[in-house]
Amino acid sequence: MLNIGEFARLGQVSPRMLRHYDEIGLLQPQNVDAVTGYRSYAVHQLGRLHQLLALRDMGFTLAQIGDVLHEDPSVEQLRGMLRLRQAQIEVTVAEEEGRLRRVEAHLRAIGRTCAVKLQDVVIKKTDSLRLAEGRGTSPGFGSENLRPLFVELLPEVLAHLASEGAQPGLLVAHYEEPKDDGSVVLHAGFAVDRQAVTETDRVQVVDLPEVEVASVIHRGSMDDVAPAYESLVRWIEDSAYRLAGPSREIYHECMAEDVNDNICEIQFPIAR
Amino acid sequence: MLNIGEFARLGQVSPRMLRHYDEIGLLQPQNVDAVTGYRSYAVHQLGRLHQLLALRDMGFTLAQIGDVLHEDPSVEQLRGMLRLRQAQIEVTVAEEEGRLRRVEAHLRAIGRTCAVKLQDVVIKKTDSLRLAEGRGTSPGFGSENLRPLFVELLPEVLAHLASEGAQPGLLVAHYEEPKDDGSVVLHAGFAVDRQAVTETDRVQVVDLPEVEVASVIHRGSMDDVAPAYESLVRWIEDSAYRLAGPSREIYHECMAEDVNDNICEIQFPIAR
DNA sequence: TTGCTCCTCACGTCACGTGAGGTGGC
DNA sequence: TTGCTCCTCACGTCACGTGAGGTGGC
DSSP states (O other), rough: EHHHHHHHHTTTOHHHHHHHHHHHHOOSSEEEEEETOOEEETTHHHHHHHHHHHHHHHHOOHHHHHHHHHHHHOOOHHHHHHHHHHHHHHHHHHHHHHHHHHHHHHHHHHHHHHOOOTTOOOOEOOOEEEEEEEEEEEESHHHHHHHHHHHHHHHHHHHHHHHHTOOOOEEEEEEOOOOOOEEEEEEEEEEEEEEOOOSSSOOOOEOOOEEEEEEEEEEEEGGHHHHHHHHHHHHHHTTTOEOOOOOEEOOOOOOSSSGGGGGGEEEEEEEO | OOEEHHHHHHHHHOOHHHHHHHHHHHOOOSSEEEOOOOOEETTTTHHHHHHHHHHHHHOOOOOHHHHHHHHOHHHHHHHHEEEEEEEEHHHHHHHHHHHHHHHHHHHHHHHHHHOOOOTTEEEEOOEEEEEEEEEEESSSSSHHHHHHHHHHHHHHHHHHHHTEEEEEOOOEEEEEEOOOOOOOOEEEEEEEEOOOOOOOOOOOEEEEOOOOOEEEEEOOOOOGGHHHHHHHHHHHHTTTTTTTOOOEEEEEEEOOOOOGOEEEEEEEEEEE
């Protein structure tokens, strides 16, 4: 019979761990002295300890290990548990590799620019969104092209919503894929949630689906949005995602007294 | 200004998380109502939240994120943190892949045999060990060859230790690489820790170094040790380690009344 | 007597999730 | 009045590490 220190040394574990395994019933000493509380382990318990450590090294929780040790599962059950564990580890590995790619994308990003503040690209799922919107074609991106279109479309949408007694929510814009000549179709409108809004030939109601996006927050005038767009796109390509559609712009704040306080979230659907 | 629910929805986080970040000073609301305690967030705080989430997605702890957000590190410092994080993730990935290989080795092991009980292979570091030992050559492995050698060598070692007033510790055997003709040199002796023991031409004192080993516990007669050896070797090869030397046998229990209660630990040094 | 090993609490870890119990505005 | 959102505790999670304070045999 071995005392706890000797047994711990043989098994290369700490006495505290053995006490813990005793406490939760995973591996109880052969004998506990009724007076002193001293634990004694039989040499053959080293085999049990080995099983326990082997399962722990495979990443099973102590509760699962308890099931295996006490319930003596069939070969089939054991195989099932191992397969499940295998699948879970594969998921973990994939997650960590994703993390790694994101870190490396940020590393390359700070290598490329002097702007320190681009580490705010975030992957998230958007909520689905119902918009009342107007549409128009612009000769290209750039606020010199887009601004007049916003000024044309938005009052029409607002007037229509007012005539229907609906409250406009967030201002949202999204785009269609640019044509070969560089022209783009802009959709600009307001979130209307579940309010009933009828359509006209100038105002449509559309549902933007939930999608996974990469997103940045741009603060300031939309005249200066280009760098944000560029770093977002490069970040996405860098981190082994790919662009899965044209962008959306969500104007969380677009009427600040100071234009530098405007806040616009730029989202690109991504895949992979 | 947004209340906590609105802000949480925009950032795709839970209100509880925002309260937590407030509590630990990571992201405090623009305003807290003195009477009701209601938190209000400014839209531009979405940018801060994005930074926070981006850092979290890279696996930084909240304490580290706090440092980045509050202390506005230089590009060089930021690069250093990212590099460190990158290295840590690479370690994690390597560990998880090791786990995966161990799980797969066990899966193949239970596919190969009907014996359910071989899941007790464990990787560990041995303690260094000082032995007083005798040496002899056997025509091969197998207890029919080795047993006479043990019977010859061990009494000599014991007698020598007794004459020196030293206490014999654990019985340990180890081997040299087998020769081409299949013969092996057996070293068999007893642990002597730091006791002073002089050497003779029949009894040598050696230090076995600390090494990383794969280890199984064999219970019963050494006549039946072959399957344990075989499964240990296959397991090692299977899990992308490789054998880094000949085996050691540690006889934790070798004089049980019932031979089936003998306990022997078999270790193979491994590398990679 | 001093050192060593053993014992039993019990707190701390990390980033929140999940009630419990209560409040304020539509 | 009912629902909804907000609030503040405070426990639970997982596998131990790390004291604190005390005991027993050489």
